[in-house]
Amino acid sequence: MQKALIRWVIGVFGVASLFFLAFLSASHRTAPLSDSDIQVVDRPPLNERNNYYVSNRPPLASQAFIPLPIGSIEPRGWLRTMLELQRDGLNGHLEEISAWLVKKDNAWLNPDGRGEHGWEEVPYWLRGYSALAYVLHDSAMIREATFWLHAVMRSQRADGYLGPEANRYASDGKPDLWPNMVMLECLQSYYSFSRDPRVLSCMQRYFHWELQLPDSLFLTHYWEKSRGGDNLYSVLWLYNYTGDTSLLRLAEKIHRHTANWEQPGTLPNWHNVNIAQCFREPATYFQFSHDSTDLHFTYADFQLIRQLYGQVPGGMFGADEDARPGHTGPQQAIETCGMVEQMFSDEILLALTGDPFWADHAEDVAFNSYPAALMPDMRALRYLTAPDMISSDWHNHAPGVENEGPFFQMNPFSHRCCQHNHGMGWPYYAASLWMATPDNGLAALLYNASRVKARVGKGDTVVLEELTHYPFDSQIRFLLHLSHPQQFPLYLRIPAWCGRPVVKLNGQALPVQAATGKYIRIYRTWREGDMLTLELPMELQVHRWRAQRNSISVNYGPLTFSLGIRERIRTESPALHVVPDARWQPNADTLRWRAYNIEPASPWNIALVSNPSGSLAWVKIKSYPYLEKGNPFTPEHAPIRIFALGQTVPGWQVDSTGLCGPLPQSPLQLQTPVDTVELIPMGAARLRIAVFPEAITHP
Missing domain, CATH: 2.60.40 (Immunoglobulin-like)
Known part of the structure; x- marks a missing residue:
């Protein structure tokens, strides 16, 4: 009944207005x-099909863009620098740290799938690590990635199942397909780079095993049910290469058993990473269904979470584990996992729909949110990052954030999922x-x-x-x-x-x-x-966030700018303050790998001064020398800075949980001195105020 009603609405108001x-x-x-x-x-x-690169074959809907084989694009400039920092940093050396990547008795490496560490950590890490290897054409990394992937393919059983045996029969006796969904994406990248035909036959046999699973055993657990769209994405990818029509039956089965991401005005759950990766499931299924209602809900889900919790710059939304009513301000954070999954979703949707909106949004997250989630040398990351964030330390900030623990600290040993999953962000971006x-x-x-x-x-x-x-x-x-x-x-x-x-x-x-x-x-x-x-001429734009007490943010082209807060950085052993589920190898070097606590060394409670018209009272945009080999997303090396007028807001202070306090209502009439303040790109600011109160000056 709901779908029939939505189709009627689309017919009345027009598909174009609803689907961009x-x-x-x-x-x-x-x-x-x-x-x-x-x-x-x-x-x-969309009435043509590329002759040289595999794209959607009938009966799937035509896709607007076709990803090139990974490795076809050689990134240069600052993106090359970020990829090399990642190679030399945490993602490239996580095997030295993570207990889940120990090879001895690892369930992902054993031919019978038995052993330890058989859940999401290995495929999460391998997804980014292998893509990085292919993008950089790094022979040593390619050999290491191939070692893991060949072992996974060798683990395939006679019935088609592959991977850890513990996931085949979870605690309730039902399969947990979630970890394999990530590993399938690793195999897709490997095939894109190597054209190893074993990948196609391996995936085909695995999907035939999925197809014969009874409905009562299929996608029943929370993570796999939420994230069934990842499984669907791989099934349709394989269909385009093989033409195996049984895969279309599996596509329908997956969609039917996946959590319902097509509910007007609500979502099946409010976990930030689930939303960032699962909102695309209806659009993925649209390729098979040709039902514009499916496509509509991907856009509707995207807009809903941002309407309720994403009235902030940087492209993301406040869900420091889960989005929670009453926690909608810019001090609410997002997981690093959520950022990279959102970028991946944007890239997939760009190829599928051709809508340039998804490219704009991928850049918004990539330039303004993601870089600040890691240290500039990419040797440590934090679990949570917010648009207004005045400390990055080991202290417990609950209930200001949902989880209890040191979730703000930059730490290479902690933050289990993001520790392994962050690596796909820049390589997938470079490949797109x-x-x-x-x-x-x-x-x-x-x-x-x-x-x-x-x-x-x-x-x-x-x-x-x-x-x-x-x-x-x-x-x-x-x-x-x-x-x-x-x-x-x-x-x-x-x-x-x-x-x-x-x-x-x-x-x-x-x-x-x-x-x-x-x-x-x-x-x-x-x-x-x-x-x-x-x-692409860039102009200064002041964005007003009425839902955030009429506050403002400042953009110049695709970049959002943050207050340039001076940082006081203290290092400590990464084993000293960790989240409860952190695990590391006994011989991991705590002197080579450090954790970082970052505190403000200059005032952060600043309002920007505007004219009554809403434009900044005074502004100067200044460009600095571009370092060809430097990381531009740092306070020291940012190539563009904006200077404006600001005033201290005395009543705007730290709240009882150590977070930036709620924004005061703008506009403000302040008696504090007016002074020049420096703004730097939001992505360069590990500590940041990107949503500002507005102070009004009068002639």
Whole structure:
């Protein structure tokens, strides 16, 4: 009855208004330039199928973008630096620390699946570690990842089941499929990189085992039931490679048994990581169902959690374990796991729908939330990070946050799930910078310095170099390398925040209009050395959060800015203060790996001074030298800083749980001195105030 009602509403009000013009290919054609056909389009045409990269096969709905084989994109610039820091940091060396990654008697390595440490930790770690290896083409890491993955495939039993035996018969005698869902994604990345045919046969046999499970044994536990969409994602991926129609029956079975993420005005549960990864399940199933109601609920779930708990900058929402009524302010935090799962969801939905909204959102999380969850050298992380966060220490901040324990401390030994799961954030992001299109073209989707090699047009290979310091600079240049002239379309995403993009081809401006939040499609005969320049002019924007007592935040292009709070950092043994379920190896080096407590060494209770019109009373944007090999997400090396006027708010203090106290109601009339304050990118601020009270000055 509910679905019938929703279909009626869609019929009355129009699918386009509800689904962000999803899956429409109507375009605004501009005048051609020379031999170039230039259009502004909502997304690529969906009535074609790429000839060179595997995408959705019938009867699945066409997808707008097709991920390239992992390793096709060579990240450069600051993203390369982040990946190398990750390799040299916690994710690349977690085998030295984590008790779950000990190889002796490990259930993931034993052919019969018996042994210890057989739940989510190994696949969580391996997902990010292996993707990092492929993106960097690091031979030592590739060998290590392959060792684990080959062992998993060798563990497959005669009936098709693979992995730890303890998950096959959980405490209630029913299978727990959740850990294998993550391992399947590891196998998908491995196949994308290696084309090892054993992956396809292994996954096919495993899914046939799932298909024969009685309904009474299928997706019955909390985590697997919530996260069945991950299983569904892998099933449809395999169908596209094999054409095995029994997988479509399994897809329907998975959707039927997964928690219902299609409930108007509510969610099946309010756990932050579940929401960040599971809200995409209806859209994933839409590929099979072709029912626009399914697609609608992915958008509706996304908007619901942000309407209730996400009235803050940085792309995430307040759910410091679970979203809780009454805990909606910017001092409420999100798990690091939630951030990387959200980025992954955005990347999947971008490929599926083509909606540039998901690319904008992936950048929002990647630039403003995720970097601050780790130390600048990526050798320690914290479980929880908030938009307004005035300490990062080992103290217990419950009930201000839901869990009791040292969940704010940067610690390489603690925070069990995030410790293993954080590693997929940057590698998956790097693998999504470019994607193929149904019309045998290429799309630049997430902007970063890079080099991509792909087949286009009639099957020839093209190499594009992307030269930029984005998001710290507005200019992006694309240099094309071809052995001979080739015809193919090239798509450029225009972010929703950019109102006046400028595109030049070999120095000549292209006529583009009304491109904000869309794509510019350039179809032409490309030649060696062609240079395409995209300018995304950035402007200062003040965002008002009426749900947060009329407070404000400051954006410049895709970057949100935070108060530049000076940090007082103290180190200690990472074994001293840990969450209850932390485990580490007895010989883990507590001198090489340290925990960090960060406290403010300058005032944080600052209001920004505005004019009665709502604009900042005075502002100066200053660019600093860009360090080619440095981490730009640090207070010391941030390439852009904003200077504005601020006033201390005496009544805004730390609350009884050690969190930043509730925001005062804005606008404020303050008697404290007006002074210049420095704002740095939110992603560079481990301590931060990104949601500010507003003080009004009068002439």
